[in-house]
Amino acid sequence: xxxxxxxxxxxxxxxxxxxxxxxxxxxxxxxxxxxxxxxxxxxxxxxxxxxxxxxxxxxxxxxxxxxxxxxxxxxxxxxxxxxxxxxxxxxxxxxxxxxxxxxxxxxxxxxxxxxxxxxxxxxxxxxxxxxxxxxxxxxxxxxxxxxxxxxxxxxxxxxxxxxxxxxxxxxxxxxxxxxxxxxxxxxxxxxxxxxxxxxxxxxxxxxxxxxxxxxxxxxxxxxxx
Amino acid sequence: xxxxxxxxxxxxxxxxxxxxxxxxxxxxxxxxxxxxxxxxxxxxxxxxxxxxxxxxxxxxxxxxxxxxxxxxxxxxxxxxxxxxxxxxxxxxxxxxxxxxxxxxxxxxxxxxxxxxxxxxxxxxxxxxxxxxxxxxxxxxxxxxxxxxxxxxxxxxxxxxxxxxxxxxxxxxxxxxxxxxxxxxxxxxxxxxxxxxxxxxxxxxxxxxxxxxxxxxxxxxxxxxx
DNA sequence: TCAAAAGTGTTATAATTACACCCATGG
DNA sequence: CCATGGGTGTAATTATAACACTTTTGA
Numbered sequence: 001x002x003x004x005x006x007x008x009x010x011x012x013x014x015x016x017x018x019x020x021x022x023x024x025x026x027x028x029x030x031x032x033x034x035x036x037x038x039x040x041x042x043x044x045x046x047x048x049x050x051x052x053x054x055x056x057x058x059x060x061x062x063x064x065x066x067x068x069x070x071x072x073x074x075x076x077x078x079x080x081x082x083x084x085x086x087x088x089x090x091x092x093x094x095x096x097x098x099x100x101x102x103x104x105x106x107x108x109x110x111x112x113x114x115x116x117x118x119x120x121x122x123x124x125x126x127x128x129x130x131x132x133x134x135x136x137x138x139x140x141x142x143x144x145x146x147x148x149x150x151x152x153x154x155x156x157x158x159x160x161x162x163x164x165x166x167x168x169x170x171x172x173x174x175x176x177x178x179x180x181x182x183x184x185x186x187x188x189x190x191x192x193x194x195x196x197x198x199x200x201x202x203x204x205x206x207x208x209x210x211x212x213x214x215x216x217x218x219x220x221x222x223x224x225x
Numbered sequence: 226x227x228x229x230x231x232x233x234x235x236x237x238x239x240x241x242x243x244x245x246x247x248x249x250x251x252x253x254x255x256x257x258x259x260x261x262x263x264x265x266x267x268x269x270x271x272x273x274x275x276x277x278x279x280x281x282x283x284x285x286x287x288x289x290x291x292x293x294x295x296x297x298x299x300x301x302x303x304x305x306x307x308x309x310x311x312x313x314x315x316x317x318x319x320x321x322x323x324x325x326x327x328x329x330x331x332x333x334x335x336x337x338x339x340x341x342x343x344x345x346x347x348x349x350x351x352x353x354x355x356x357x358x359x360x361x362x363x364x365x366x367x368x369x370x371x372x373x374x375x376x377x378x379x380x381x382x383x384x385x386x387x388x389x390x391x392x393x394x395x396x397x398x399x400x401x402x403x404x405x406x407x408x409x410x411x412x413x414x415x416x417x418x419x420x421x422x423x424x425x426x427x428x429x430x431x432x433x434x435x436x437x438x439x440x441x442x443x444x445x446x447x448x449x450x
Numbered sequence: 451t452c453a454a455a456a457g458t459g460t461t462a463t464a465a466t467t468a469c470a471c472c473c474a475t476g477g
Numbered sequence: 478c479c480a481t482g483g484g485t486g487t488a489a490t491t492a493t494a495a496c497a498c499t500t501t502t503g504a
Contacts, residue, residue, distance in 0.1 A: 010274065012237065049235065054307070054308065079319050081319075083279065092237060092274075094317075161483090163482080203481070204481045205475055205483045207484085208484085386456090387456080388456070403494070428455085428502060428503045428504065429456070432457085433456085
């Protein structure tokens with residue numbers, strides 16, 4: 001074996017699929033590139049890994065820059081290795097996905113991009129690099145994960161109603177779910193707590209406000225699609 | 226952003242958790258290191274990624290060298306990024322796990338290692354680097370995957386009996402499974418085909434020989450543990 | 451003919467699905 | 478007082494879990 005570090009190493013980047021949910025819309029955050037390659041094309045936000053960074057540090061750096069946000073839900077998705085995936089040279093990308101509440105963030109293009117914007121997941125432009133494929137894999141993972149693990153709460157306000165949670169699931173899974181059965185499964189899982197408060201302001205009956213039970217880490221549930 | 230490739234890049238390695246199943250034993254392949262760091266300690270086989278390689282190419286190279294084997298089941302597990310995980314310097318490891326039939330491979334230590342050997346998963350030595358953690362994650366993934374996807378067949382001969390498949394599941398999941406319910410679920414999934422042949426040689430009733438239905442890719446099943 | 455392992459089916463229980471009525475609210 | 482949406486329960490169906498007897502084999 002050659003001595004350590006005599007190997008030439010590929011560049012190592014982190015790319016982020018940032019999901020946001022707002023007004024019954026699941027969206028993803030995209031940047032419009034200012035420079036070649038893929039100039040003026042939309043891509044996922046990302047950055048090269050700096051020597052002292054963990055992947056999550058790089059994610060946080062990107063999220064802070066683009067969203068002015070820290071402390072978001074992050075999960076490693078997959079590492080992408082096609083040799084020609086970046087025309088500038090061999091680059092490995094470790095993809096993460098993030099779940100954020102768009103109401104709490106202020107997106108800003110920064111110096112690197114022409115523009116930054118939320119896109120409804122059903123109305124995405126063709127992305128640069130292999131980012132279409134990364135996005136599809138992230139969506140698949142999110143859809144799978146939300147059926148057995150409480151990640152949905154990351155996309156909502158601290159207090160939310162049962163119909164809001166129900167709509168979130170229907171939107172992400174792109175299906176209809178019986179609201180009575182949904183309520184029962186979610187409540188049985190004990191992942192949410194009824195605060196006793198109610199959402200005021202609507203003309204109709206005021207729905208109960210729930211909060212996420214952050215202490216509970218071991219329970220599991222199954223929302224069938 | 227700095228010009229491309231002006232970044233210093235971490236080293237990029239691929240590590241492999243090679244599972245083998247034989248005589249009602251689930252084992253993992255380990256190497257005994259000839260050189261520092263972790264000289265004389267057992268570790269997972271791995272290699273640094275060469276510039277033109279995909280991850281799977283690196284996996285194949287390692288498997289060919291250590292096992293004289295190609296064409297094994299490989300799946301990406303996770304990428305490990307702790308800054309101090311390799312004392313020689315910053316190294317990212319992309320972990321894969323492989324499923325092989327030990328009967329078909331001939332393991333050989335090669336010039337890099339003192340020794341190479343199968344270890345029963347319940348009798349592993351403490352591994353070098355962060356390989357204990359990689360192994361644990363691989364075992365967890367295998368256990369999860371085998372309950373809903375037909376990966377078990379990769380560990381058996383082309384022809385196998387229902388009791389053999391049943392034992393494999395019990396061994397991997399470290400539990401008992403009712404053999405009548407197991408048989409029904411596996412057969413309902415249509416992932417295996419009764420060849421009409423029987424395993425001869427035992428003193429007792431000769432069990433039917435099945436083969437894996439490779440054409441079927443979409444079905445799913447659920448073995449509950 | 452016997453011990454050991456393989457093949458098979460049925461019943462009880464639990465989980466899921468389908469479905470309808472009452473309640474609270476503001477206009 | 479009414480239209481709208483939110484809250485709740487039950488019956489039918491389906492899936493899972495528990496369980497025992499019969500068959501084949503070579504010694």
